[in-house]
Amino acid sequence: MLKDYKVVGYSGKGVFASVIKAEKDNVVYAVKILRLTLDAMRISGERERQALTLLNHVDPNQSKSIVRLVESFDFNNHLCLVFEALEMNLRETLQKFGKGIGLSIEGVCLYAKQLFTALELIHKLNYIHADLKPDNIMVSKDTKTIKICDFGSAILLSETEMMKTEHLVSPFYRPPEVILGIYPLSGAVDVWSAAATLFELYVGKFMLPATSN
16 A cells, blocks of 8 residues: 555656655655546556566566566555666666767667567567657666566557557657558567667667657
8 A cells, every 4th residue: 555655756747647756664666656537547557567467477587677566556546556666767868878969889789688678578478568768768776777667558469450549659659550550560569669769869869750640
């Protein structure tokens, strides 16, 4: 329960959720509190919980660069997901260390290896992350380790036809097959988004900025 945690900070606010830093037994965690004003929010939260429970189960040694879901519970009808706390996301890292010029090729290669290790596991379990971007990749305090987070949009390969939409994946990272409506989808969706992310990290700007499909 949230009452077991002591709130020690505020990490951010998105369209669907807020993230706070909370302490329990002298350990700080990131707690994602979903706004359950719509049924879609509950579905997204449950989807994230289900995907991460499976991914964490098959990666007990935490070697596949997937964020750890510590526990989950309901508080005042809001779904709360408790994660390991990491320092910042890749967009913040880029702004801090490579704004306008990008990161070093060594750093980009280090992150790329971990990113594709994570995607290999995600795709092996027949999932697509479907919202890969710098904002959804967390970075450790020493900046050497990354972990993919935010699985609220994750879908099984068997579900892609049923969930057909031209707005899957954030605009600057959206692959051609989504824009053109070529379904069913595959893990290539995430590979495209990963490529756009790595380009951005190295060059310091968006690969394909756009205001519409």
